[in-house]
Amino acid sequence: MSNSYKLDSIIKVDESLCIGCGSCIRACPGALITKKEFPVPIEDSWDQCIDCGHCVAICPTEAMHQRSMGPEDCHPIDIHQVPQWEKVKQYLMTRRSIRTYINKPIEKEKVEMLLDISRFAPNGANRQVLHWVIINDPARVHRVAELTIEWMKEMKETNRALYDEARLQLFIDPWEAGQDHISRGAPCIIMATAPKEERTAPPAAMIGIHQIQMAAPALGLGTSFTGSINTACHWLISMP
Numbered sequence: 002m003s004n005s006y007k008l009d010s011i012i013k014v015d016e017s018l019c020i021g022c023g024s025c026i027r028a029c030p031g032a033l034i035t036k037k038e039f040p041v042p043i044e045d046s047w048d049q050c051i052d053c054g055h056c057v058a059i060c061p062t063e064a065m066h067q068r069s070m071g072p073e074d075c076h077p078i079d080i081h082q083v084p085q086w087e088k089v090k091q092y093l094m095t096r097r098s099i100r101t102y103i104n105k106p107i108e109k110e111k112v113e114m115l116l117d118i119s120r121f122a123p124n125g126a127n128r129q130v131l132h133w134v135i136i137n138d139p140a141r142v143h144r145v146a147e148l149t150i151e152w153m154k155e156m157k158e159t160n161r162a163l164y165d166e167a168r169l170q171l172f173i174d175p176w177e178a179g180q181d182h183i184s185r186g187a188p189c190i191i192m193a194t195a196p197k198e199e200r201t202a203p204p205a206a207m208i209g210i211h212q213i214q215m216a217a218p219a220l221g222l223g224t225s226f227t228g229s230i231n232t233a234c235h236w237l238i239s240m241p
């Protein structure tokens with residue numbers, strides 16, 4: 002987003018460019034824009050605007066400016082870049098969870114590109130609640146796997162129901178034999194976190210992570226969900 006926009010209302014229209022089409026009014030999910038001579042925000046709209054940018058994106062003449070973004074921040078849709086069904090189907094049907102990795106760190110730029118694209122995923126009224134933990138170091142990823150195994154062994158003694166239901170022995174046995182079925186040799190972990198009380202966090206995290214997973218192959222990267230680490234973390238933060 003541009004830092005140059007610091008409006009004192011949620012929108013401002015360049016009247017010399019506005020053609021009065023009303024698209025911004027129809028596109029606003031909160032019905033926060035009304036028409037006088039030109040589009041204007043309704044009263045008390047400041048706290049209701051979710052900064053989605055629909056009003057800016059849909060404006061055909063670049064007349065609309067929103068408090069945190071302008072036309073230059075909203076990329077126009079290039080219909081020729083939208084993949085056709087056969088390509089979408091082929092891409093989605095051939096997606097695989099990767100469980101064999103090359104053990105070297107990911108380029109920092111690639112991680113940043115993935116995090117940046119994840120913020121465009123649907124995330125609950127555009128609340129952008131996620132914080133990201135990045136462990137981009139094979140040795141540290143291995144240590145996370147080791148800690149997860151230690152947690153599993155603790156569950157064997159203290160929470161047999163979870164241990165059996167999650168079949169944690171299936172991770173411990175290979176580990177003892179020198180095989181890491183937790184991280185599978187991945188060099189990098191990308192973990193989404195959010196405040197415990199944030200009600201939109203679970204779906205936002207899943208969708209945000211999924212967005213990263215779908216984008217990663219375009220950067221030559223494979224991915225998989227690490228349910229075991231996730232289960233351990235969830236259990237630990239749920240402890241009273």
Ligand code: SF4
Pocket residue numbers: 011012028029030031032033034049050051052053054055056057067
């Ligand atoms: S940014 Fe979204 S919510 Fe805010 S005025 Fe524009 S369309 Fe409405």
Ligand code: SF4
Pocket residue numbers: 014018019020021022023024025026040059060061062063064065
């Ligand atoms: S979408 Fe743009 S051109 Fe159309 S009414 Fe709104 S500001 Fe004016």
